[in-house]
Amino acid sequence: MATQLEPEARDSADVFREEVRQFIADKFPEELKGKSVSLSATEGPIKETDAQKAWREAMGERGWGTPTWPKEYGGGGLNRKQAAILNEELARAGAYNPIGGMGVMMFGPTLLEYGSEEQKQEHIPPICRGEIRWCQGYSEPNAGSDLANLQTMAEDKGDHYLVNGQKTWTSGGQWADKCFAIVRTDRSDKHKGISFLLIDMDSPGVEVRPITMISGTSPFCETFFTDVKVPKENLVGEEGQGWTIGKRLLQHERTNLSGAAPGGRAGASLADIAKKYGRTNQDGTLADPVLRDRIADFEIRWTSFLHTARRAVEESKAQGGVSEISSALKKLGTKLGQERAEMTIEIMGLQGLGWEGDNFSPVELQGVRAWLYGKATTIYGGSTEIQNNVIAKRVLGMLDHQ
Amino acid sequence: MAVLNEEQEMLRDMAREWATNESPVTEFRKVRASGEPEAFDRDAYSAMAEMGWAGIIIPEEHGGSDFGFMSVGLVVEELGKTLTASPLIATTLAASAIMLGGSDEQKAKWLPKLASGEAIATLAIDEGPHHDPQAIEASVSGGKLTGTKAFVAEAHGADLFVVAAKDGLYLVEKGDGVTLTTRRLTDQRSHADIAFDGAAADKLANGGDDLLDKVLDRARVLTAAEMLGMAQIVFDTTLAYLKQRVQFNQVLSSFQALQHRMADLFADLAQMRSAVEAGLQAVDSGAGVSRAAIVAKAEANRVLHTMSNEGIQLHGGIGMTDEYDIGLYLKRARVLEAAWGTRSYLKNRFATLGGY
Ligand SMILES: Cc1cc2nc3c(=O)[nH]c(=O)nc-3n(C[C@H](O)[C@H](O)[C@H](O)COP(=O)(O)OP(=O)(O)OC[C@H]3O[C@@H](n4cnc5c(N)ncnc54)[C@H](O)[C@@H]3O)c2cc1C
Numbered sequence: 001m002a003t004q005l006e007p008e009a010r011d012s013a014d015v016f017r018e019e020v021r022q023f024i025a026d027k028f029p030e031e032l033k034g035k036s037v038s039l040s041a042t043e044g045p046i047k048e049t050d051a052q053k054a055w056r057e058a059m060g061e062r063g064w065g066t067p068t069w070p071k072e073y074g075g076g077g078l079n080r081k082q083a084a085i086l087n088e089e090l091a092r093a094g095a096y097n098p099i100g101g102m103g104v105m106m107f108g109p110t111l112l113e114y115g116s117e118e119q120k121q122e123h124i125p126p127i128c129r130g131e132i133r134w135c136q137g138y139s140e141p142n143a144g145s146d147l148a149n150l151q152t153m154a155e156d157k158g159d160h161y162l163v164n165g166q167k168t169w170t171s172g173g174q175w176a177d178k179c180f181a182i183v184r185t186d187r188s189d190k191h192k193g194i195s196f197l198l199i200d201m202d203s204p205g206v207e208v209r210p211i212t213m214i215s216g217t218s219p220f221c222e223t224f225f226t227d228v229k230v231p232k233e234n235l236v237g238e239e240g241q242g243w244t245i246g247k248r249l250l251q252h253e254r255t256n257l258s259g260a261a262p263g264g265r266a267g268a269s270l271a272d273i274a275k276k277y278g279r280t281n282q283d284g285t286l287a288d289p290v291l292r293d294r295i296a297d298f299e300i301r302w303t304s305f306l307h308t309a310r311r312a313v314e315e316s317k318a319q320g321g322v323s324e325i326s327s328a329l330k331k332l333g334t335k336l337g338q339e340r341a342e343m344t345i346e347i348m349g350l351q352g353l354g355w356e357g358d359n360f361s362p363v364e365l366q367g368v369r370a371w372l373y374g375k376a377t378t379i380y381g382g383s384t385e386i387q388n389n390v391i392a393k394r395v396l397g398m399l400d401h402q
Numbered sequence: 403m404a405v406l407n408e409e410q411e412m413l414r415d416m417a418r419e420w421a422t423n424e425s426p427v428t429e430f431r432k433v434r435a436s437g438e439p440e441a442f443d444r445d446a447y448s449a450m451a452e453m454g455w456a457g458i459i460i461p462e463e464h465g466g467s468d469f470g471f472m473s474v475g476l477v478v479e480e481l482g483k484t485l486t487a488s489p490l491i492a493t494t495l496a497a498s499a500i501m502l503g504g505s506d507e508q509k510a511k512w513l514p515k516l517a518s519g520e521a522i523a524t525l526a527i528d529e530g531p532h533h534d535p536q537a538i539e540a541s542v543s544g545g546k547l548t549g550t551k552a553f554v555a556e557a558h559g560a561d562l563f564v565v566a567a568k569d570g571l572y573l574v575e576k577g578d579g580v581t582l583t584t585r586r587l588t589d590q591r592s593h594a595d596i597a598f599d600g601a602a603a604d605k606l607a608n609g610g611d612d613l614l615d616k617v618l619d620r621a622r623v624l625t626a627a628e629m630l631g632m633a634q635i636v637f638d639t640t641l642a643y644l645k646q647r648v649q650f651n652q653v654l655s656s657f658q659a660l661q662h663r664m665a666d667l668f669a670d671l672a673q674m675r676s677a678v679e680a681g682l683q684a685v686d687s688g689a690g691v692s693r694a695a696i697v698a699k700a701e702a703n704r705v706l707h708t709m710s711n712e713g714i715q716l717h718g719g720i721g722m723t724d725e726y727d728i729g730l731y732l733k734r735a736r737v738l739e740a741a742w743g744t745r746s747y748l749k750n751r752f753a754t755l756g757g758y
Contacts, residue, residue: 139719144719145649145650146651149649149650168719169719211724211725212723212724212725214722214724214729290750338711346746349531349533350532350552350553350585350737350740351531352531353587353588353737354586354587355586355587355588355590357584357585359583368588372732372733375711375714375721375722375732376719379715379721383718384715385660
């Protein structure tokens, strides 16, 4: 529900907007305009240019890469309204948030909730400055959807844990500095035997093997732990609390993965693409009425998805708890994203199926790789089927037939 | 499965055995790794031709076996299962164009070579990234063809092109006035844009005004046969995986949600098979070919599209890896879906043929 801003609030919003504009004018390098390069562990090694580095540092210093995180740990300390203004102004200036990745999307919010004071002091500021990359050590060969079946063992050795086992599908494992992992500290209880542990990726005994994906890149790895010593300080929460913490983190992951986040869908619209690759009538409408119908159909559903995502946020805030409809966002958003990618290649015809070569534009080639990579979005972060199980059982109260 | 005669059963069994043993997906991976634009194994194609597969639709008098489209469809389906890269479909379609529209002389010159595997041929019809046979601009004057063709499959290996020009189909040999530019698509097979610049062209003059349509009917049906093999194997592989993968202390195949998904795919696949086989039979009988060809390709597009997506989804993370074969089928599927008409294109044509 839209509420009218109080006069003084509007004033302070205006003042803040002014401050943001000034900051962008001072610090955002012109040459980066329209180019979004955020520190995301899954996209590859970082080769920052000087300008990119300067912009990351400027944003990091303000804490504006993590605008709503507390100031005391290096966040921006902004309220939601201010964060929204920041986003608007960045977008308006063709600027971007250079600070991202799993540390921002998943790990940071979880640590702020469950970490000790020392852990927050140690780990949150480098995330806010975009200096440390995190990867997620959850899945194992036999623990995918059934995550709690994980077998990687952390044995109590007095002042440290000794970790042995294998993780897999570790996105960005080959480039990450640190890993937040869920490991087994007790074999006697499936869920209560799990603990949340932070592991340095350069510890002796950590080995990563990149896996090539259908899109031709290797954004994820198998990660092996052999007698890896992890100091006890790196346990988040209590021993045995790992399942609770780990699941909380997945909630953050799912919200981010739905594609509803600001900037979640950059680039040309389907209509733009259709105009560029197909024929238009005199009045600018698409000449193919069927395609026009399908694009409109898609955009209507995408719009209602964005409304749904916004309503979920508003309801959660009003209720002081997670709204029921949040559970549907990930499956809705990822499915729409895949549909959009499929339509894009269909609109472009074979020009939209290029694998390599300079007779395809970079945008065309990226589109193909993104289409292929996008098939993962309904698998990771809790697959669509698992989301459906959660909706049916926890939200709708439909019990197993057994 | 259509009721086959004894010869057809033998042919299918032979093709299945050969594809499984001599041309498993690892062979396609070798072709892909070689990076050669021609993108097929010449020795493998020679072996196929020796078994008579390149001449299945070609009359006996020209060195073929005259078994018809149903028969070549069986072989193509088996090759589709293992993603065998070869110019068999392309050559068969070019041969059918010559059979339908060629003079006795043209037939005598080309069909024996195509049947024996000595020559390779392909169709060069579309001029842009979308199938659009109404939009042909290539033209011939004084026996010289000028124009461009886009994304021609198996162009690198071909010695002969069956080229659509404004006033009909022409035979053009690779050579002077024919320039290829490689296009690398997701399926990593041979595709090229071709510039014809005054290339010597020999008209297929006996086919009548609808020669191109007839050839396209055959192209749709035979492409759909390859897609059938692909869909079948994605289905089989996925089903086997679900029966073996354990999560939550039980095999995935015991979850009702997944049982229903597979049941839906099973029904889809049944529809696809009937549509494709009816298309092949229609070509052989000559009755209602255009309509049957549209149904075959449109259903193949619909089902393989769904199947290739579901195959990956139901495999979970492992389906996203290059090491696992399932993604290769997805990357081939979209190229074939676009070839000779997307579902949208075919629906429109179906309605046109139906007079509504
Ligand atoms: C690109 C990519 C990046 C990833 N990054 C990471 C990462 O950084 N860190 C990490 O820890 N993991 C990561 N993962 C792993 C991901 O979380 C798992 O792939 C996911 O949990 C599914 O597990 P699985 O692959 O073992 O599939 P499985 O669990 O074997 O599932 C196979 C299929 O069965 C379905 N299924 C399973 N159980 C049920 C059920 N009870 N009812 C109905 N259907 C069911 C699934 O939905 C799926 O369709 C990544 C995966 C991908 C593809």
